[in-house]
Amino acid sequence: MKALTILGARPQFIKASPVSRALKAEGIDEVIVHTGQHFDENMSKIFFDEMGIPEPHYNLEVHGLGHGAMTGRMLEKIESVLLKEKPDVVIVYGDTNSTIAGALAAKKLHIKVAHIEAGLRSFNMKMPEEINRILTDRISDFLFCPTTTALENLKKEGFENIDCKITNSGDVMYDAFLQFSDIAQEKSTILSDQKLSDRKYILCTVHRQENTDDKQRFGEIVRTLNTVAEEATIVFPVHPRTQQLLGTYSLHKNIRIIPPVGYLDMVSLINHSMLVMTDSGGLQKEAFFARKYCITLREETEWVELVNGGFNKTVGLTIMIF
Numbered sequence: 001m002k003a004l005t006i007l008g009a010r011p012q013f014i015k016a017s018p019v020s021r022a023l024k025a026e027g028i029d030e031v032i033v034h035t036g037q038h039f040d041e042n043m044s045k046i047f048f049d050e051m052g053i054p055e056p057h058y059n060l061e062v063h064g065l066g067h068g069a070m071t072g073r074m075l076e077k078i079e080s081v082l083l084k085e086k087p088d089v090v091i092v093y094g095d096t097n098s099t100i101a102g103a104l105a106a107k108k109l110h111i112k113v114a115h116i117e118a119g120l121r122s123f124n125m126k127m128p129e130e131i132n133r134i135l136t137d138r139i140s141d142f143l144f145c146p147t148t149t150a151l152e153n154l155k156k157e158g159f160e161n162i163d164c165k166i167t168n169s170g171d172v173m174y175d176a177f178l179q180f181s182d183i184a185q186e187k188s189t190i191l192s193d194q195k196l197s198d199r200k201y202i203l204c205t206v207h208r209q210e211n212t213d214d215k216q217r218f219g220e221i222v223r224t225l226n227t228v229a230e231e232a233t234i235v236f237p238v239h240p241r242t243q244q245l246l247g248t249y250s251l252h253k254n255i256r257i258i259p260p261v262g263y264l265d266m267v268s269l270i271n272h273s274m275l276v277m278t279d280s281g282g283l284q285k286e287a288f289f290a291r292k293y294c295i296t297l298r299e300e301t302e303w304v305e306l307v308n309g310g311f312n313k314t315v316g317l318t319i320m321i322f
């Protein structure tokens with residue numbers, strides 16, 4: 001049995017870590033294809049090194065392009081790899097352009113597609129991620145849902161009438177978080193490097209296109225962070241997309257902008273924070289895993305159970321001062 005895994009973006013490396021380990025334990029050969037979507041050392045290589053993910057067999061080096069060109073080039077390059085490797089199944093993760101390109105290339109070659117993190121919905125069709133995940137789900141043969149809500153979403157969309165297998169597999173990001181929390185506690189030096197004390201700072205990330213593409217919206221987020229920073233230190237590992245934008249604003253001295261960090265440092269930052277403010281999908285869940293309250297800088301979330309359970313609040317543009 002041969003599986004071919006498509007990876008491209010930071011959250012996919014994190015999700016792949018426990019799955020690659022499980023494939024190996026089952027004696028399944030895995031070929032890893034990195035599309036190149038995220039390529040900086042601290043957005044890509046550090047995760048492979050720290051999390052024991054096997055070195056990619058192929059790097060397609062597709063990045064820095066608009067959605068159409070990026071997805072198109074990935075599709076073409078993935079297809080040639082699939083023709084050569086002839087895997088039994090292609091594994092795709094989440095909701096990026098690498099996800100839909102991998103699923104589509106495989107499906108057209110009649111190769112089975114397994115989608116990990118299937119069934120998530122924000123019901124906001126303006127999000128590129130929502131388009132990618134809906135289309136990927138529709139052409140997948142094996143849909144691995146992280147939550148009951150995701151499973152129910154698929155049922156409501158009629159997936160029970162489609163020839164596919166749906167499994168409530170649980171969340172592989174939880175597996176990663178459990179595995180690496182102790183290791184982070186032992187190895188990460190980010191707290192001492194940044195001179196941070198336990199539960200004395202807010203951890204913040206912002207990178208969703210819906211927040212960064214809209215100047216007014218991004219300005220509102222910065223204004224809010226500046227107000228919050230009057231009361232508490234904010235640690236902000238900044239995504240490359242956000243870095244350029246932030247340069248045009250003046251930020252409160254309590255906002256600490258740092259480059260993107262590896263997973264061990266990130267887990268340590270989450271576990272020792274006072275609370276989390278983010279528009280990241282993955283970080284919302286990790287805040288919950290670490291028992292931290294999360295303020296979500298979006299109108300809606302795919303992780304509705306966190307909001308319903310009182311662990312998370314979506315604030316959108318009516319940004320709050322608490």
Ligand code: UDP
Binds near residue numbers: 010259266267279
């Ligand atoms: N993350 C990280 N370093 C950072 C910022 C985020 O390791 O500097 C991790 C974070 O803990 C989570 C994942 O990256 O596991 C989330 O990725 P991202 O926010 O880029 O994507 P999303 O989850 O929104 O798709």
